[in-house]
Amino acid sequence: MNALELSGIVKRFGPLTALDGVSLAVAAGEVLGLVGENGAGKSTLVSVACGLYSADGGKVRADGRELPPGDPRAAIDAGLGVVYQHFMLVPPLTVWENVILGREPRRLGAIDRRRARSQVSAVARRSGLSLDVDARAGDLSVAAQQRVEIVKQLWRGARVLILDEPTALLSPQEAAALVEIVRALAAEGRAVLFVSHKLREVLGAADRIAVIRRGRLVQVSPRSQTDAQQLAEAMTGGGRAGATRPRRPSRDGAVVLQARELAGLSERGGPGLRGLSLHVRSGEILGVAGVDGNGQTELAEVLTGLRPVQGGLTLDGDPAFHGDPAAARRAGVAHLPEDPRRRALCLPLSVEENLALGRHAQAPYALVFLIDRAGRREMAHKLIEQFDVRPPEPSARTANLSGGNQQKLVAARELSGGSAPRLVVAVHPTRGLDPGATRRVHEALRDARDRGAAVLMISFDLDELRALSDRILVLFEGRSAGEAPPDASDEQLGRMMLGQVPARA
Amino acid sequence: MSLILDFAPPLVFAALGGVLSERAGVVNIGLEGMMRFGAFAAAAGAIFSGSPWVGVACGALAGAAAAGVHALLSLRFRADQVVSGIALNLVALGLVTYLLQAVFGSAGVSPPSPALSRDRFGHSALAYAALAVPVLFHLWLAHTPAGLRVRAVGEHPRAAATLGIRVLPLRALCVAGSGVLAGIGGATLSVGIVGQFDARMPAGQGFMALAAMVFGKWTPLGAAAAAFFFAAADALQRQLSFSLRAADLRLEGIFLALPYALTLLVLASGVGRTRAPAADGVPYEPEGR
Numbered sequence: 001m002n003a004l005e006l007s008g009i010v011k012r013f014g015p016l017t018a019l020d021g022v023s024l025a026v027a028a029g030e031v032l033g034l035v036g037e038n039g040a041g042k043s044t045l046v047s048v049a050c051g052l053y054s055a056d057g058g059k060v061r062a063d064g065r066e067l068p069p070g071d072p073r074a075a076i077d078a079g080l081g082v083v084y085q086h087f088m089l090v091p092p093l094t095v096w097e098n099v100i101l102g103r104e105p106r107r108l109g110a111i112d113r114r115r116a117r118s119q120v121s122a123v124a125r126r127s128g129l130s131l132d133v134d135a136r137a138g139d140l141s142v143a144a145q146q147r148v149e150i151v152k153q154l155w156r157g158a159r160v161l162i163l164d165e166p167t168a169l170l171s172p173q174e175a176a177a178l179v180e181i182v183r184a185l186a187a188e189g190r191a192v193l194f195v196s197h198k199l200r201e202v203l204g205a206a207d208r209i210a211v212i213r214r215g216r217l218v219q220v221s222p223r224s225q226t227d228a229q230q231l232a233e234a235m236t237g238g239g240r241a242g243a244t245r246p247r248r249p250s251r252d253g254a255v256v257l258q259a260r261e262l263a264g265l266s267e268r269g270g271p272g273l274r275g276l277s278l279h280v281r282s283g284e285i286l287g288v289a290g291v292d293g294n295g296q297t298e299l300a301e302v303l304t305g306l307r308p309v310q311g312g313l314t315l316d317g318d319p320a321f322h323g324d325p326a327a328a329r330r331a332g333v334a335h336l337p338e339d340p341r342r343r344a345l346c347l348p349l350s351v352e353e354n355l356a357l358g359r360h361a362q363a364p365y366a367l368v369f370l371i372d373r374a375g376r377r378e379m380a381h382k383l384i385e386q387f388d389v390r391p392p393e394p395s396a397r398t399a400n401l402s403g404g405n406q407q408k409l410v411a412a413r414e415l416s417g418g419s420a421p422r423l424v425v426a427v428h429p430t431r432g433l434d435p436g437a438t439r440r441v442h443e444a445l446r447d448a449r450d451r452g453a454a455v456l457m458i459s460f461d462l463d464e465l466r467a468l469s470d471r472i473l474v475l476f477e478g479r480s481a482g483e484a485p486p487d488a489s490d491e492q493l494g495r496m497m498l499g500q501v502p503a504r505a
Numbered sequence: 506m507s508l509i510l511d512f513a514p515p516l517v518f519a520a521l522g523g524v525l526s527e528r529a530g531v532v533n534i535g536l537e538g539m540m541r542f543g544a545f546a547a548a549a550g551a552i553f554s555g556s557p558w559v560g561v562a563c564g565a566l567a568g569a570a571a572a573g574v575h576a577l578l579s580l581r582f583r584a585d586q587v588v589s590g591i592a593l594n595l596v597a598l599g600l601v602t603y604l605l606q607a608v609f610g611s612a613g614v615s616p617p618s619p620a621l622s623r624d625r626f627g628h629s630a631l632a633y634a635a636l637a638v639p640v641l642f643h644l645w646l647a648h649t650p651a652g653l654r655v656r657a658v659g660e661h662p663r664a665a666a667t668l669g670i671r672v673l674p675l676r677a678l679c680v681a682g683s684g685v686l687a688g689i690g691g692a693t694l695s696v697g698i699v700g701q702f703d704a705r706m707p708a709g710q711g712f713m714a715l716a717a718m719v720f721g722k723w724t725p726l727g728a729a730a731a732a733f734f735f736a737a738a739d740a741l742q743r744q745l746s747f748s749l750r751a752a753d754l755r756l757e758g759i760f761l762a763l764p765y766a767l768t769l770l771v772l773a774s775g776v777g778r779t780r781a782p783a784a785d786g787v788p789y790e791p792e793g794r
Contacts, residue, residue: 090660111653
């Protein structure tokens with residue numbers, strides 16, 4: 001009998017059919033990978049399975065028993081646990097409070113705090129997930145929040161665990177650790193549905209892999225009978241994914257960005273910046289590597305004028321934009337921030353309105369002091385087409401786009417929405433994107449470079465850094481730990497990221 | 506000092522009502538209107554039954570009924586919570602004035618109602634309840650399953666929903682409870698302190714209660730402390746204007762404004778660091794993203 005069985009699931013949002021008769025089954029002790037591009041319907045399927053959405057057709061069964069549609073509690077009671085892509089933790093509550101919420105152990109009508117804490121610690125320890133149960137969930141790192149989510153489901157006795165894009169926000173090391181955890185959970189007899197578009201991780205974790213495309217299931221195959229290339233083709237519907245353009249040797253351009261001895265504390269308790277110097281030339285991509293929390297966030301904010309700092313900072317020789325985001329934009333700084341949902345998009349606005357933001361007072365988005373609706377619509381169609389934003393509808397509410405399409409939207413606005421940028425600051429520009437979208441964003445960054453922009457890209461993904469960068473600078477504790485050529489090995493970069501080698505390339 | 510324990514209870518109850526509703530994620534500007542319904546219903550109930558406690562119960566029910574309208578509008582129909590609250594205040598103003606005329610044939614005050622008995626310090630049981638209820642509310646919010654769920658629903662309703670908590674019914678219950686508290690606050694004004702209903706009631710106390718809630722950082726103990734602070738300002742004002750009345754009548758207006766001015770000052774100085782519940786005022790859409 002299957003631990004979880006979905007049969008013929010149909011789900012519509014207005015005129016849009018998100019799921020069109022999808023059937024899937026996961027057995028106990030098995031990890032089933034579910035892959036598909038952004039917007040293919042993966043997250044919707046997860047929401048239907050766990051009762052958050054009620055399907056317009058089809059059935060969900062757990063251990064052979066049918067679950068009532070749209071009833072999360074019934075799904076939980078049947079042993080279904082979901083770890084969502086956007087974590088479902090209440091930030092001001094503690095870890096143990098988040099875990100027990102909705103199923104609180106009681107004593108004399110009050111929460112039995114002692115029992116709750118010890119149970120939560122015990123579950124975490126037993127599964128090898130280290131956690132401080134008294135920490136506030138909002139203060140934890142992303143990886144720790146995810147551990148809380150997993151503990152939350154295990155404490156509830158989940159026998160079927162659904163992980164929705166579990167590695168999207170993790171560093172490569174954290175992702176590898178997660179894959180180990182997932183294998184261990186399956187070995188204990190749990191069924192795991194591992195939803196992702198990161199093929200390497202799915203291939204590492206799953207026993208079987210299902211591919212979904214535009215709301216339809218297109219194939220299910222054992223891991224031994226498929227590979228990344230074949231899966232990518234199935235996801236995109238033929239056509240070869242990957243195939244990146246060879247690196248064009250960069251010109252010896254003029255220095256666009258010059259930063260000298262940048263220093264400033266971080267309010268988050270990290271080192272902030274401690275005397276970082278760097279430069280980026282016109283027509284080159286400088287990759288910035290480093291373990292999270294070594295000054296990446298602060299660097300991006302300084303370069304885009306969001307954070308004042310000590311030290312020298314010039315753009316084309318002009319220090320004017322220092323600490324002034326509006327001036328930075330006028331000077332031609334484009335910003336692809338690390339959390340586009342919070343920092344780059346106004347989610348309740350439409351796609352075309354978000355595309356115009358920041359340039360909304362200029363042509364083609366405005367005529368004198370009125371919005372130029374026709375001009376904006378035309379420009380929006382162009383950008384949507386160029387960056388393959390789905391659904392291709394300028395008036396769609398941005399909040400209704402999938403995460404990957406939201407990120408494409410930001411790239412479209414920042415890189416192509418107006419005059420050519422002088423400096424592009426991209427922070428994890430493809431985190432959470434599927435291969436097709438990643439390729440598009442990478443092409444856009446290369447295009448910006450080829451048109452003479454200086455590009456500074458911060459990423460945890462070493463493959464991405466090597467594929468795009470002309471030089472790689474390694475940040476360590478708010479300073480440069482040195483530079484490496486783009487063909488540096490994982491090991492070499494890894495040592496620099498840990499501050500062990502004062503390398504000079 | 507004794508005056509403070511007289512003036513504080515209406516504010517305390519209403520401010521706690523605000524805390525309950527907003528911690529669950531529903532903005533409640535309608536406290537003023539709920540207090541007004543409560544004050545009138547309490548006086549009417551006490552007069553017709555002859556018992557002030559029946560009056561208090563009527564006040565609580567009237568507050569809950571008014572809150573029910575707010576819950577229906579803002580939760581079921583997802584009306585803007587601020588607009589719905591303001592509408593409630595305006596309806597209360599008009600409807601209660603009409604009822605006062607229709608029931609008691611008066612535009613100013615109701616006939617005297619049976620008042621709550623007072624102990625030898627001159628305080629009614631509700632005055633002492635105003636000291637105890639904030640503590641009980643705090644314990645409930647911090648240490649019971651229901652309190653935890655309320656906090657979760659006000660901060661991140663979707664996270665609560667994924668754990669099987671029914672967001673909208675819980676929010677509706679909290680809004681109704683908010684109305685009960687505000688209604689008792691109003692009852693305290695009419696049958697507790699004055700012994701009759703006055704057409705001017707509650708004279709802005711509902712808004713002061715909102716300010717106390719914000720000043721108290723949306724916590725029961727903080728809001729109650731702020732309510733006592735405002736009540737102290739009110740008591741001070743009465744003392745001052747009483748002693749100065751002979752000297753200069755023109756100053757009286759300024760003293761009347763004292764508690765309100767103090768409220769403004771306090772909000773301007775201390776409010777910058779407070780944080781509302783994250784989902785306060787945000788309608789919850791079960792199938793939204």
